[in-house]
Amino acid sequence: NNILENIPSYVFATDRQHRYILLSDDLARFYGKRKEEILGKTHHSVFPENVADAIQATNEQIMTSGIAQQLEEVVESPVSGIPRILSTNKSPLRDEKGQIYGISGIATDITEHKRLEAQFRQAQKMDAVGRLAGGVAHDFNNLLTVINGYSAMLIERLAQEDPKREMAVETLKAGERASELTKQLLSFGGSACVGKELVELNEIVESVAELSRAAVGRRAELVL
Numbered sequence: 001n002n003i004l005e006n007i008p009s010y011v012f013a014t015d016r017q018h019r020y021i022l023l024s025d026d027l028a029r030f031y032g033k034r035k036e037e038i039l040g041k042t043h044h045s046v047f048p049e050n051v052a053d054a055i056q057a058t059n060e061q062i063m064t065s066g067i068a069q070q071l072e073e074v075v076e077s078p079v080s081g082i083p084r085i086l087s088t089n090k091s092p093l094r095d096e097k098g099q100i101y102g103i104s105g106i107a108t109d110i111t112e113h114k115r116l117e118a119q120f121r122q123a124q125k126m127d128a129v130g131r132l133a134g135g136v137a138h139d140f141n142n143l144l145t146v147i148n149g150y151s152a153m154l155i156e157r158l159a160q161e162d163p164k165r166e167m168a169v170e171t172l173k174a175g176e177r178a179s180e181l182t183k184q185l186l187s188f189g190g191s192a193c194v195g196k197e198l199v200e201l202n203e204i205v206e207s208v209a210e211l212s213r214a215a216v217g218r219r220a221e222l223v224l
Contacts, residue, residue, distance in 0.1 A: 010086070010109075013093060015102040016063065018042045018056045027107075032079035046078055059090065059103045066092050066100060072110075085111045137185035144182065148175040 010027035014020055020038050028035045031046040038045060043052035055073075062069055068091040076083045088107040092100045151172035158165035 010107040011105070012107075013102060013104040014042075014059065016100075018059060021102065022104075030077060030079070032077075047075075051075070062090055062092055062103055063100050068092065073107075084109055085114050133185045137182045141179065141182045141186070144175050144179050148172055148179065151175060 009024075010030060011022070011024040012020065012027055013022040019040055019042055021040075023035060023038060025035065028038060031038060033046065043055050046052075047055065058069070058071070068089065070087070070089050073086045073088055074083050075086055086107040087110045088105055090103055090105040093102040093104050095101050151168050154168040155165060155172065158168060
């Protein structure tokens with residue numbers, strides 16, 4: 001009995017009629033009852049009918065096939081009402097003649113493990129997004145360097161009164177705004193040591209669109 005109570009999991013056994021013939025104190029506490037209130041009773045004494053029916057159906061399958069099963073079950077604690085994720089191993093109980101007379105099982109609460117696992121997966125996704133954003137920002141920044149450089153050269157070469165000069169100025173302004181936004185993306189991707197700021201994706205899209213329109217207009221003017 002001491003061994004049973006020192007196992008850091010819920011231990012139980014039921015007979016052919018799904019009546020509890022053994023359970024650990026931890027499992028009784030999980031059910032919110034004393035062991036004496038559960039022993040000799042079925043799953044219906046601690047679970048809603050639909051949950052108890054599902055558990056007993058699984059147990060019937062194990063007793064019929066004689067094959068042990070390992071499964072994850074989401075079980076709502078009768079005490080707190082909070083769903084818990086249990087990793088449960090169930091095996092058929094056999095007598096000295098090899099006849100199956102019930103089910104034995106051990107269940108471990110893995111709710112916290114699953115939560116940490118989900119957090120880790122989310123962190124991996126965010127890392128992948130950051131790397132992608134950093135790569136795109138690097139390539140985009142290279143293009144902006146060329147666009148801004150040529151825009152600056154055009155501004156220097158065009159006279160103040162030349163209408164094309166204003167177009168070149170606006171192109172350079174849009175390019176510089178886009179450069180600031182790429183710095184934020186590089187920061188998000190961990191590729192640059194710059195101050196942390198919120199990234200407004202709509203702003204990036206609008207700046208790129210504005211830059212594209214200005215570049216198209218500039219080419220048209222130069223052709224004319």
